[in-house]
Amino acid sequence: MKRNLWYVVGGLMLLGFAGFSLMSFQQNLTPYVSFEQATSTPRMVQVMGGLQKGSTDYSTDDQALSFTILEPKSAKSLRVRYHGIRPGNFDDAISIVAIGRYDDTAKQFEASKLLVKCPSKYQGAEVKTYS
Amino acid sequence: MDALTHLYLPGAVAIWSALIFALAAVWGYSQVLRGDATALAFGRRAYACFAAAIGLTTLMLILVLLMRDFRVEYVFQYSGLDLPGHYQFASFWAGQKGSFLIWLFWGTVLGLFVQRTAGKSEAPVMVIYLATLLGLIFILVRENPFVMLAQSPLDGQGLNPLLQDDWMVIHPPIMFIGYAATAIPFAFAMASLWRRDFNGWAARAFPWALFGFLVLGCAILMGGYWAYKTLGWGGFWGWDPVENASLIPWLCLTVLVHGLHMERTRGRYRRANYVIAASAYLAVLYGTFLTRSGVLADFSVHSFVDLGISGWLIALMGTFVGLSIWLLATRLRQVPTEPNEDPMLSRGTFLVLATIAISVSALVITFGTSAPLLTRLRANPGQVGPEWYNLVNKPIAIVIAVLLTFLPYLTWKGDRFGALLKKMIVPAVAGTLIAVAFVAWKVHDALDIVLVLFAALALATNLHKVIAKWRAGGLRAAGGYLAHAGVGMMLLGILASSAYDESTKLTLEQGKPVVSGGRTFTFLRYLPPSAEERRDRMEIQVTEANGKQFSLFPRMFLNQRTQQLMVNPDIKKSLVSHLYISPLEYDPGRPQLELAKGQEGEVGDLKVKFVGFDLQAAGNALAQMASGETITIGAVLEVTRGGVTSPVKPLYQLNPANGQVTTPNLDLPGGGAIRVTGIDASAGNLRLEVEGLANPAKLAVDVTEKPLIEMVWIGLYLMLTGGAIAMLLRFRDARVLERVAERAALS
Numbered sequence: 001m002k003r004n005l006w007y008v009v010g011g012l013m014l015l016g017f018a019g020f021s022l023m024s025f026q027q028n029l030t031p032y033v034s035f036e037q038a039t040s041t042p043r044m045v046q047v048m049g050g051l052q053k054g055s056t057d058y059s060t061d062d063q064a065l066s067f068t069i070l071e072p073k074s075a076k077s078l079r080v081r082y083h084g085i086r087p088g089n090f091d092d093a094i095s096i097v098a099i100g101r102y103d104d105t106a107k108q109f110e111a112s113k114l115l116v117k118c119p120s121k122y123q124g125a126e127v128k129t130y131s
Numbered sequence: 132m133d134a135l136t137h138l139y140l141p142g143a144v145a146i147w148s149a150l151i152f153a154l155a156a157v158w159g160y161s162q163v164l165r166g167d168a169t170a171l172a173f174g175r176r177a178y179a180c181f182a183a184a185i186g187l188t189t190l191m192l193i194l195v196l197l198m199r200d201f202r203v204e205y206v207f208q209y210s211g212l213d214l215p216g217h218y219q220f221a222s223f224w225a226g227q228k229g230s231f232l233i234w235l236f237w238g239t240v241l242g243l244f245v246q247r248t249a250g251k252s253e254a255p256v257m258v259i260y261l262a263t264l265l266g267l268i269f270i271l272v273r274e275n276p277f278v279m280l281a282q283s284p285l286d287g288q289g290l291n292p293l294l295q296d297d298w299m300v301i302h303p304p305i306m307f308i309g310y311a312a313t314a315i316p317f318a319f320a321m322a323s324l325w326r327r328d329f330n331g332w333a334a335r336a337f338p339w340a341l342f343g344f345l346v347l348g349c350a351i352l353m354g355g356y357w358a359y360k361t362l363g364w365g366g367f368w369g370w371d372p373v374e375n376a377s378l379i380p381w382l383c384l385t386v387l388v389h390g391l392h393m394e395r396t397r398g399r400y401r402r403a404n405y406v407i408a409a410s411a412y413l414a415v416l417y418g419t420f421l422t423r424s425g426v427l428a429d430f431s432v433h434s435f436v437d438l439g440i441s442g443w444l445i446a447l448m449g450t451f452v453g454l455s456i457w458l459l460a461t462r463l464r465q466v467p468t469e470p471n472e473d474p475m476l477s478r479g480t481f482l483v484l485a486t487i488a489i490s491v492s493a494l495v496i497t498f499g500t501s502a503p504l505l506t507r508l509r510a511n512p513g514q515v516g517p518e519w520y521n522l523v524n525k526p527i528a529i530v531i532a533v534l535l536t537f538l539p540y541l542t543w544k545g546d547r548f549g550a551l552l553k554k555m556i557v558p559a560v561a562g563t564l565i566a567v568a569f570v571a572w573k574v575h576d577a578l579d580i581v582l583v584l585f586a587a588l589a590l591a592t593n594l595h596k597v598i599a600k601w602r603a604g605g606l607r608a609a610g611g612y613l614a615h616a617g618v619g620m621m622l623l624g625i626l627a628s629s630a631y632d633e634s635t636k637l638t639l640e641q642g643k644p645v646v647s648g649g650r651t652f653t654f655l656r657y658l659p660p661s662a663e664e665r666r667d668r669m670e671i672q673v674t675e676a677n678g679k680q681f682s683l684f685p686r687m688f689l690n691q692r693t694q695q696l697m698v699n700p701d702i703k704k705s706l707v708s709h710l711y712i713s714p715l716e717y718d719p720g721r722p723q724l725e726l727a728k729g730q731e732g733e734v735g736d737l738k739v740k741f742v743g744f745d746l747q748a749a750g751n752a753l754a755q756m757a758s759g760e761t762i763t764i765g766a767v768l769e770v771t772r773g774g775v776t777s778p779v780k781p782l783y784q785l786n787p788a789n790g791q792v793t794t795p796n797l798d799l800p801g802g803g804a805i806r807v808t809g810i811d812a813s814a815g816n817l818r819l820e821v822e823g824l825a826n827p828a829k830l831a832v833d834v835t836e837k838p839l840i841e842m843v844w845i846g847l848y849l850m851l852t853g854g855a856i857a858m859l860l861r862f863r864d865a866r867v868l869e870r871v872a873e874r875a876a877l878s
Contacts, residue, residue, distance in 0.1 A: 030515075
């Protein structure tokens with residue numbers, strides 16, 4: 001009898017852990033969304049777009065990088081702000097993935113992480129992450 | 132016949148013959164299973180021929196790479212004239228085709244030893260094992276590495292600069308030995324189920340499981356160390372799909388090693404071991420599918436594209452998943468087992484709990500890595516970041532640390548808690564002291580304190596046991612304890628270095644000291660490439676609070692072929708902590724100007740006007756061009772500073788024989804210098820560079836203090852050394868058992 005009790009306790013602990021993993025999974029999941037969806041949700045999302053040429057603005061002093069990305073499908077644009085040092089060869093990027101959330105008051109996307117894809121002749125594209 | 136002319140025939144023929152010999156070996160071994168014992172010799176000979184053919188294929192690819200025969204597409208894609216000799220080997224596994232070939236090569240080599248250690252189960256084991264190799268051969272026959280280009284290019288495209296590193300010459304091949312090795316316990320397990328011969332396989336597969344654990348562990352260690360030392364983002368593990376693809380099989384092998392240990396010593400886990408052995412190999416296939424098929428292209432830091440082999444990879448995975456499920460479903464119930472009667476506080480129970488904990492970790496990581504696939508069904512596929520993996524694996528790490536703390540003193544028969552505590556009093560005090568030191572230092576989070584306490588206890592108790600074993604007669608039986616002490620040490624190192632590191636971003640002006648965290652940082656100079664150092668470096672002088680001084684040399688350079696900006700950190704190492712400096716941005720302090728004829732530009736307090744070219748600056752440039760001598764062109768400029776305009780004429784010299792360009796600096800009146808950096812002949816534009824003005828060179832760096840990171844590496848070394856000791860012991864055991872069985876058969 002005592003043994004069965006332990007099995008129940010162990011099973012419950014596993015179930016609890018599974019629940020905890022799933023819940024935190026839901027919270028940590030950053031879905032790929034369209035620009036339109038990104039601007040209407042307060043949660044962490046990732047957006048992908050091409051860099052608008054000449055839209056980059058970088059201030060070395062407070063290390064803030066601002067740029068505009070264009071969504072290929074909808075031709076919508078999104079202003080992105082990223083705190084941190086500007087990634088090298090940023091201006092050559094063919095596409096940029098920004099992970100973060102939309103700031104409704106500043107009307108711009110606050111990115112906490114950038115994935116910069118640069119044109120490369122190697123298999124696929126060279127991708128670098130900055131956070 | 133047209134297709135044949137597009138293949139490098141010696142290599143292609145070697146692959147095709149390998150396929151034929153492999154099929155012949157399968158046929159030979161199957162005849163043995165049908166009862167024709169004489170077919171064994173045929174099967175072995177066919178396998179030897181197959182191995183020779185694979186060896187030849189591999190040699191052919193090495194040869195065309197060494198000869199830099201750019202007609203072969205693979206050589207063209209991954210090699211180049213400027214690639215130093217030993218990196219030609221890195222080109223071998225830089226692409227998909229070559230990495231499948233190296234995997235197949237190691238699989239074939241290991242097969243020669245599997246044959247010898249399989250004993251009387253050789254025929255069924257080799258049939259299954261050859262099936263795993265055939266999957267790779269099919270991929271290589273379709274994606275032939277010996278495809279030729281229609282023309283013959285003069286130079287290749289070069290190797291990805293990230294891979295031009297000594298670690299990348301040895302890390303991937305070792306990883307593929309590990310991948311190949313996971314197929315061995317799989318073959319033993321499946322052959323045992325297939326033939327319903329449930330008894331001998333565990334002893335034979337045990338050393339191979341340890342071998343896979345060891346090799347894959349080494350490969351993961353090297354990959355982590357390479358990332359830490361060269362990539363510059365500061366960590367050694369990023370939970371990237373590619374990394375997880377090797378971690379999951381390794382965790383499965385870890386579980387298998389413990390499961391087989393229990394089967395060998397206690398007769399437990401007899402059914403579970405089949406499932407675990409199968410999952411280790413299937414995890415390799417699944418990881419290969421995830422990382423090679425392009426399904427994660429938008430989610431990974433590493434680069435993947437669909438080579439058009441997704442279908443093959445799915446078929447390969449489907450075949451082996453199907454085979455495993457069928458064998459398990461039809462035969463697992465026939466495996467005899469005994470009911471679990473271990474007392475709660477016993478070695479058996481604790482080992483079972485530990486294997487469950489590691490399995491849960493493997494499952495959770497698999498689930499997270501599959502997130503983009505799982506969420507594909509929804510409108511917006513997503514992924515989870517490193518934070519999630521850290522969050523869910525932390526409780527598991529605590530459970531494992533608790534179990535490891537008591538494991539060395541537990542017996543199979545069961546123990547009393549009081550007696551147990553009495554046995555471990557000395558290490559318990561030592562471990563607690565370590566934990567107290569951590570708390571006094573700066574660990575204050577409750578969960579972290581629990582982890583630190585049990586990791587320190589696990590380290591202390593297991594080391595205690597290692598010392599006791601060593602005194603009692605050598606380290607032979609201490610492999611497991613040594614490995615577990617390593618786990619404790621590694622957990623301490625991981626927690627301290629990743630959760631309690633301190634990082635600051637500094638912008639350093641050349642020559643101007645900046646104080647941060649008690650240290651003074653001065654960016655001294657930029658060092659151009661030299662004979663000893665192939666790549667540009669920055670020298671940063673660091674002065675410790677106690678006055679000690681040293682220089683660090685992080686690198687930041689533009690790869691000439693790809694125009695990719697490359698970054699390498701530099702590390703000041705000591706046993707207690709690492710000082711890690713990674714460059715982020717470099718501004719050489721030399722403003723650039725691009726001017727059309729007649730245009731004026733502004734730099735600092737200077738106004739520069741481009742008047743025109745002077746073709747008579749040093750002899751007639753047109754005549755020089757016609758005769759092939761060095762051409763000298765002058766750029767006529769008007770420089771205005773403080774209201775004074777003066778003419779200057781910097782020179783641009785081109786030697787047509789070797790294409791070398793010389794552009795000397797020309798001093799400006801009032802300080803600074805100007806030089807021509809380029810001439811855009813079609814637009815008639817001139818590019819200029821000005822230096823020595825008020826703006827000095829600036830280097831932005833990320834400075835991180837990583838406490839106790841050395842414990843991660845030392846812990847891993849201990850763990851792998853422990854594994855190696857256990858492996859040697861188990862190979863000997865297996866040999867002894869084989870001999871006993873032979874003698875029994877004779878008498």
